[in-house]
Each structure stands twice: as structure tokens, then as C-alpha cells.
Amino acid sequence: MKIVVCVKQVPDTKGGVKFKPDGTLDRGAMLAIMNPDDKAGLEAALKIKNENPGTEVTVVTMGLPKADDVLREALAMGADKAILVTDRVLGGADTWATSQTLAGAIRNLDYDLVITGRQAIDGDTAQVGPQISERLDLPLISYAEDIKIDGDYVIVKRQFEDRYHMLKVKMPCLITALAELGEGMYMTPGGIFDAYSDSADVTVWGRADLKDVSDDNLGLKGSPTQIAKASDRVAKGAGEKVTPDSPKEAVDYIVGKLAEKHVI
């Protein structure tokens, strides 16, 4: 079978966040990692590959040229092919335009299964996977915690807040992966060597390679949502802070405040 996994290079949120003057993210200025949920999705795909010989795993990313790094990482983990979709006209895309772009790339590929992470740690929207499924007219199963292949079908554990559903869907379909789906697949030294060798199968696509997508649906121009403003979070103001000499004094202070506010 053939599996396409969408991955995203994201800024490591610990590294600080930078903006361009137009309010969009300045990704070039931040440290970058493979988005954790996407990595879990890739690991699930590689596990299916291990259990089903002949399976081919292709990773696709949309991003800046430096997103090549996460593709090499995916290859070193065991993916077979990698595609980088990069073009100036794709920049500033919201989830609508991003899903158009990725769907336009995936239309060029053969697939039984498309896997994306549930959400990326930068935007936290969880929208791109479901929107790709709509563009490709595929059944969608999001919040997947477990995937089993059963002939032409997949059986997926779909998590909700207070329950899960066991769902059966005929392939092709799209699944969004929870971090729990991860299987701890690691890069191997040989894998890393191969991933950076000339024989590594990394293809770069631009706007012209996207299939059945109009310009009106791409990049900042094709994004229905627009940023009105973006800023660092402003914490609410600090109140009082006391350093009492004894626990008794501390408790008197708290009890006094609770009484003053009619809590007790």
C-alpha cells in the first residue's frame, strides 16, 4: 500500500516567537523541529510499513526551503520519498490556503492512506488535516489513537473527551494522528547517512506542480482569514505579594482576604 504523511516544520515554542511587520510569523528567525503530532503520524505509517512489506511511505511538507531538514529526518527514520512544496506565492497561507496547497500536491501521488498530525504546536488549529480530506473528497478520521489495517479497510480508535469510537472506513481515507499514536521510531546512523546522500529521494515542487488548484486559493491572497493584529501575550497585572514571617501569619493573610471577598 501507499501512505502519504504530511509533516510541518514548526518553530520550537521554547525558542521564542518572532513576527514580521505585517503580523505574520517570521519563521526564518526561529528554531525549527518536526511537529510532534506529525512525527507520531509518521511513526504510525512506518509501523504499518514494517507490518506490511511493500508499503511505500511518502512525506510531504509545505514550507521554506529549510523545511528540507524535516524531510531528511523523515527519510532517516524510514520514509521512502520526500516532497518539499515551496514557492514564494504560497507564503502567508491560512489553513484554507494551506490545505489547498497540500491537496494540490497530493493529487499528483498514489495513496491509500493520508496521515497528518492532529495539530501543529505553532498554530494549534487542527484544521489543515480535515480540510485536506474535504479537498480530496476522502473520509476523515481525526484524533486517531490507534490504526489497524484490515484488507481494504482501516480500523481506527477515534478519541473524544469522554469516550472513543472504533471506526471502520474503506481506504483511501485521511487520518489525523494524536501524539499517542507515536511508536518511538528513531533515525538510524545508516538512515541519516542515506537521507543526506545524493541518492535520497527528495523532490522539490513549486506552484506549477500543484494539481487542480487556482491561484485565488493560494498564499496570503487566497486566505479567507486575515490577521487584524498579533502580539506577545500581555499578562494581567500582578496584585499583592507578601512574604510572611510564619505560616500562621501567611494563613491569617489568606483567611483575611477570603473573608474580605466573602468567600468564607
Add this chain to the structure above:
Amino acid sequence: MSLKVEECKGVFIFAQQVDNKVNNIAYELLGKAKDLASDLGQEVTAVLIGSDVKNLADSLAQYGADRVILVDDPELKEYRTEPYAHALASVIEQYKPEIMLIGATAIGRDLGPRVAARIHTGLTADCTQLDIGDFPLTPAPGQEQKKNQLLMTRPAFGGNTIATIACPNFRPQMATVRPGVMQKREPDKSAKANIEECKLDFTPNNKYAEILEVVKQVSNVADIAAAKILVSGGRGVGSPENFKILEDLAEAIGGTVSCSRAVVDSGWKPKEMQVGQTGKTVRPHVYFAIGISGAIQHVAGMEESDIIIAINKDESAPIFDVADYGVVGDLNQIVPELTKQIKEAMAAKA
């Protein structure tokens, strides 16, 4: 095909129900929708989707729905992406709302993006604030400023940043909204729903998933989002056993115990008890932050609490930047004594 901006009117909410029970988020959305509709001089419509759920319509009216659009079909018994997306997208195409709000739940975050893609409009995820205003906020010379737009504010980057988004050229303006953030109204118990039934065809196709099994995970953990008083512990509590002193305090003051992500990550407490960007958003009357350093992602989930009381031995802990009352000291000494005094105060009052 997208809807024409000038044709669209009304504030709609998706009234999520599961097992024939309305989810709290529907009432929270109605509370916010009422404010937005009043700013726009429009009405609030709840979209109720399910099987045999007509009986739920009155409660939606009681919390502020001027009208309930009902899509009722046996195929809608359990939540499944495709029939629900078909139902909501069809209602939107037929009734043309100006604003469509959906809860940012495990259902809403599946349904919302699929529907937004189908009807060609933008969707802003996981909003914590919604206002009516002008876009752009400050137009460039010669640039048109559109009035009465939905301004959708949301945190991103694990709560490190906050962005306000608009969707000026497409309708409806769609947002998923974080549970626990918007306030529901006092219900008007006498209200009866004005119901419009919307009949649609639900012929299964390849996109209809087959549900093999529904497994409910019964939780014996109290719902922290509903608590009026939360006694929340962090890594500073030291051990799972030591949460006992927080439980005693919670019991004395009539509160519920919650915790930070560090506590869940250490396996001391279940995920349902976690407050923060990756846990639950809470806004209790009183929030005790005990042994919690106050990482941004935690603060994002509790800073709307009315009164925040922090106890931490590290005087430079960032939690003191948001606490109304901060006490630098040893929680192991302070908390048991606090429990004792609160018990005495309560007994004296009784």
C-alpha cells in the same frame, strides 16, 4: 461556490449534543452569540443536529436562541464527520448566517474545518474572545475599512502569543470557541423554542464511517471547568501522596482539586484535572495556585479567574505576576493550617 457577503445575516451556533444531552458549550456559545447579535441588531439561531433530539430545543431557547433549526435523522444518532458536515453545511447554504460559532471540542474541531472547506469560508480555531469591530483596525490610506466584522481572538504558540483574526470577504465568519471561556446567561425557564425543521437526504456514501463500537470512559474525576473554587497543585506539591493536603483544603472550602501540566506529565493526576492551554480553561471564583510556578501555558488557562491566590516558596515564580494575592512560603506548612482555620471559620458561620 461561496455565499455572498451582503446576503448573510444572523448569528448561528452549533448546538452540540451527545447522547441526547446538550453540551455546556452550546449554552456558552448562546451567551456570546446573544451579545454579538445585539451589537449587530440581529437574531440568534441554534442549529441542533441529531436523532430524536427535538426535545432539546426548548433548553436552547431558554439560554438565548431566538430560533432553533433542527436536522433530525437516524443517520445522525452518533457523531460522524460526514453526515454532520453535510447537515451543518446544508443549513449554512440554505439559511446564510453572517456568523457561525462552533465549540472547540473533539467534535467541533473535526466538524468545523470540514464545513468551512465545503462552503468556502475562513475558520478561526479555538477562540477565547469574540467582538464586533472594524477591519482593518487602522486602515492604510485609501484602504476600505469594513464595519461590523467579527474579530476573533485566539492564543497561539502554546499561549505565548495572541492574535486577532477577521474574515472580511467570506461568509459566514466562522470560529471554534474554547469551552469554559464564554459565559452562559441565566436561563429563562418559560422560553419555548421556535423550531424550523430542515429535512435533508442522508444517503450513506464512502465517506460515512461505520461505527464498530462506542466505548464510554466513565470518569470519577469532578469537572474542573464547572468548579467555583479550584485548589490547584503543581510540581511543588512534591508527590502524589502530598496532594492529600490540597484535597483537605478543597473539602473544607467546598472546592475541587485541579493541577498543572507538570503534575499530569509526572503521572500523579489524570489529564482531566489539568488546567492550561493544553488542558482545560477554567474561570472559577477563587483559584488557589499551590506550588505552581506559572508557566505561560498554565496561566493561559486560569488567568480569567476572579480571585487568584498563589502560594509558592520561590518568590520569583511567574505565578506571582498574575496572582491577586501572592504568599511566599512553604506550602507544606501553610496549607494544612489554612484548612484548619477555614474549617473553624465555616463552623463558626454555620
